[in-house]
Amino acid sequence: MAEPAVVRVERLHKQYETAAGPVHALNDVTLSIFPGEFVAVMGASGSGKSTFMNILGCLDVQTSGEYFLNGTDVRSLDKDRQAKLRNDVIGFVFQSFNLLSRASLLENVGLPLVYSKIGRAERNERAKRMLDSVGLEKYHRSRPNKISGGQQQRVAIARALVNNPRLILADEPTGNLDTKTSGEIMEIFTGLNQRNGITIVLVTHEEDIALHARRRIRFKDGFLVSDDEPRGKPTGSRQ
Amino acid sequence: MIAAMLSEAWRALGANLMRTVLTMLGMIIGVGAVILMLAIGQGTQFVVNQSIESMGSNLFIVLSGSTTSGGLRMGSGATPTLTLADADAISELNGVAYVAPSAPGVAQLMYGSNNWSTSVLGTTPSIIAVRDWKVVSGYPFGESDVRSATRVALLGRTVVQNLFNQGEYPVGKTIRIRQSPFLVVGVLGPKGQSLDGRDQDDTVLVPVTTAQRKIFGTQFQGAVRYMMVQAVSAAAMPVVEKSMTQLLHQRHHIQEKMDDDFSVRNLTALAETAATATKVMSLMLGAIASISLLVGGIGIMNIMLVSVTERTREIGVRVALGARRRDILAQFLLEAIMLSVIGCLVGVGLGVGGSALVNKLTGMTVVITGDSIVLSFIVAAGVGVFFGWYPANKAASLEPIEALRYE
Numbered sequence: 001m002a003e004p005a006v007v008r009v010e011r012l013h014k015q016y017e018t019a020a021g022p023v024h025a026l027n028d029v030t031l032s033i034f035p036g037e038f039v040a041v042m043g044a045s046g047s048g049k050s051t052f053m054n055i056l057g058c059l060d061v062q063t064s065g066e067y068f069l070n071g072t073d074v075r076s077l078d079k080d081r082q083a084k085l086r087n088d089v090i091g092f093v094f095q096s097f098n099l100l101s102r103a104s105l106l107e108n109v110g111l112p113l114v115y116s117k118i119g120r121a122e123r124n125e126r127a128k129r130m131l132d133s134v135g136l137e138k139y140h141r142s143r144p145n146k147i148s149g150g151q152q153q154r155v156a157i158a159r160a161l162v163n164n165p166r167l168i169l170a171d172e173p174t175g176n177l178d179t180k181t182s183g184e185i186m187e188i189f190t191g192l193n194q195r196n197g198i199t200i201v202l203v204t205h206e207e208d209i210a211l212h213a214r215r216r217i218r219f220k221d222g223f224l225v226s227d228d229e230p231r232g233k234p235t236g237s238r239q
Numbered sequence: 240m241i242a243a244m245l246s247e248a249w250r251a252l253g254a255n256l257m258r259t260v261l262t263m264l265g266m267i268i269g270v271g272a273v274i275l276m277l278a279i280g281q282g283t284q285f286v287v288n289q290s291i292e293s294m295g296s297n298l299f300i301v302l303s304g305s306t307t308s309g310g311l312r313m314g315s316g317a318t319p320t321l322t323l324a325d326a327d328a329i330s331e332l333n334g335v336a337y338v339a340p341s342a343p344g345v346a347q348l349m350y351g352s353n354n355w356s357t358s359v360l361g362t363t364p365s366i367i368a369v370r371d372w373k374v375v376s377g378y379p380f381g382e383s384d385v386r387s388a389t390r391v392a393l394l395g396r397t398v399v400q401n402l403f404n405q406g407e408y409p410v411g412k413t414i415r416i417r418q419s420p421f422l423v424v425g426v427l428g429p430k431g432q433s434l435d436g437r438d439q440d441d442t443v444l445v446p447v448t449t450a451q452r453k454i455f456g457t458q459f460q461g462a463v464r465y466m467m468v469q470a471v472s473a474a475a476m477p478v479v480e481k482s483m484t485q486l487l488h489q490r491h492h493i494q495e496k497m498d499d500d501f502s503v504r505n506l507t508a509l510a511e512t513a514a515t516a517t518k519v520m521s522l523m524l525g526a527i528a529s530i531s532l533l534v535g536g537i538g539i540m541n542i543m544l545v546s547v548t549e550r551t552r553e554i555g556v557r558v559a560l561g562a563r564r565r566d567i568l569a570q571f572l573l574e575a576i577m578l579s580v581i582g583c584l585v586g587v588g589l590g591v592g593g594s595a596l597v598n599k600l601t602g603m604t605v606v607i608t609g610d611s612i613v614l615s616f617i618v619a620a621g622v623g624v625f626f627g628w629y630p631a632n633k634a635a636s637l638e639p640i641e642a643l644r645y646e
């Protein structure tokens with residue numbers, strides 16, 4: 001039976017052991033995210049948003065509970081299979097952009113394709129198309145430090161999209177950007193969700209940014225305290 | 240994929256050029272030193288082996304002397320106690336191939352207006368076989384020349400070069416040795432240096448009888464300073480040594496507890512010792528130089544560890560984007576190998592150049608073999624893998640979440 005949800009978590013717990021004792025970063029979180037949804041994850045600093053995103057991104061594992069990505073139990077996969085899953089299914093956008101400073105924008109965008117063993121010609125071709133689609137056609141050969149923060153985040157979005165992911169995970173993508181640039185970046189996300197039907201989970205603590213999403217969930221002290229659409233409803237029109 | 244990884248590694252090294260060059264310098268010096276030391280060691284071995292080959296094989300030298308004269312022990316060869324009759328008797332022994340009794344001396348040679356002082360060796364035709372001389376023109380003198388003490392001479396190449404003008408054919412010419420005329424019957428092929436560094440071609444061979452009666456004179460008729468004895472095979476050498484010693488005891492009436500008036504030396508064993516010594520020396524040179532290669536390798540490890548730490552975040556990003564453990568491992572290993580192999584290339588150049596310079600400045604023979612270059616390449620790549628493994632493994636083992644959080 002096909003799994004309808006892109007993300008399904010059940011009774012998710014994450015506990016960090018620290019010198020000051022155990023920290024419960026996530027407590028008993030249960031939710032599903034369906035194809036085509038645009039979810040904003042909100043909550044105060046330290047409420048567990050990043051911990052949640054890292055588990056969704058297969059960068060970290062839960063202490064207990066279940067996580068199914070595209071119907072697959074992530075814990076059952078070894079590290080190499082997890083890497084392949086990230087490469088195939090997920091696109092990451094980080095707060096601090098995380099571009100490789102020595103590589104050109106074209107190479108940065110093409111990097112995920114290197115790890116899916118796609119040849120140089122096709123890689124460059126697809127990276128070019130992605131850069132063009134985020135409005136950076138003039139900067140193929142530039143280094144990341146030669147462009148503005150907003151432009152760098154566009155490059156990061158192009159990189160997240162280049163391998164046709166089902167799910168985009170963005171942890172505070174506008175955290176380092178001014179209001180106007182933040183608006184532009186959110187336009188891109190909205191467009192991707194509405195026109196391309198890509199599922200997006202985006203962390204923010206700004207209400208007006210969260211308004212771009214159709215579903216808002218809120219964490220407090222590691223608990224999921226509110227959810228606009230508890231059953232989850234796709235909002236993008238899938239063509 | 241490979242091309243992308245290579246250019247990636249190349250760029251990573253280029254990003255911090257000064258550091259890369261300094262790290263390579265360790266490798267460059269290490270490989271350069273190994274190549275140079277191997278070249279010198281092998282050059283020495285080559286020279287030694289060549290002089291051993293030119294000496295002749297399975298050889299004994301039996302020296303006269305060590306007699307006690309009025310309480311003073313004379314050195315070997317000081318008093319000629321060996322005789323031509325001894326030589327004949329030894330040549331009858333089982334396992335003995337040739338015996339060449341030898342009466343050496345130094346004499347002034349003249350031809351036309353040229354003159355030359357050289358060592359003149361009175362001996363028998365056996366010397367040709369024993370020392371493995373080649374007669375390149377003319378012919379060697381024979382037993383009849385020895386019996387009748389004729390004035391004939393075989394000239395070494397150096398003597399020919401110093402006595403005759405360029406292009407002059409020596410065979411059939413008459414030269415003077417200490418004023419008496421000698422007919423040149425043949426010219427000896429070149430042998431080069433002996434083990435102790437003497438020019439073996441600076442010599443004249445004459446019949447032993449002629450040397451004794453007509454050039455040097457002698458205290459005792461038919462006595463010689465030493466003889467060269469060649470055994471039929473290496474295996475026969477111990478037996479020959481024993482029976483020869485017994486025979487000489489008998490012939491010289493030497494009882495037990497009396498000092499010998501002769502001594503026997505196994506030249507082949509001596510030569511083997513020399514060969515082993517140079518081999519050991521050349522190995523040691525190589526080993527000492529290898530230590531600098533090791534130091535170079537540690538330098539690579541050090542800088543790769545720094546690089547992994549600096550690029551922790553980059554590693555995190557790559558892993559998040561789908562890099563597997565082995566992709567990260569390969570990336571850093573490749574950088575380490577590239578460091579060491581490029582260092583090795585430059586080092587080979589330095590070593591070859593340095594060897595040529597040593598040869599030019601000191602005249603020392605240097606031998607650079609393809610083997611030693613291939614060897615340094617393999618060692619350098621090995622050093623890259625060995626010392627790059629730990630840092631690369633460290634990079635590949637980073638938890639993506641920790642790596643991404645790293646500031």
Ligand SMILES: Nc1ncnc2c1ncn2[C@@H]1O[C@H](COP(=O)(O)OP(=O)(O)O)[C@@H](O)[C@H]1O
Nearest residue numbers: 016018023025044045046047048049050051052
């Ligand atoms: N690696 C870690 N080790 C220990 N505690 C951690 C670690 N990561 C996060 N935490 C703790 O877990 C809680 C949730 O953190 P996080 O998910 O980063 O919150 P947010 O992203 O909402 O600000 C915080 O109290 C934080 O201190």
Ligand SMILES: [Mg+2]
Nearest residue numbers: 046049050051
């Ligand atoms: Mg956070």
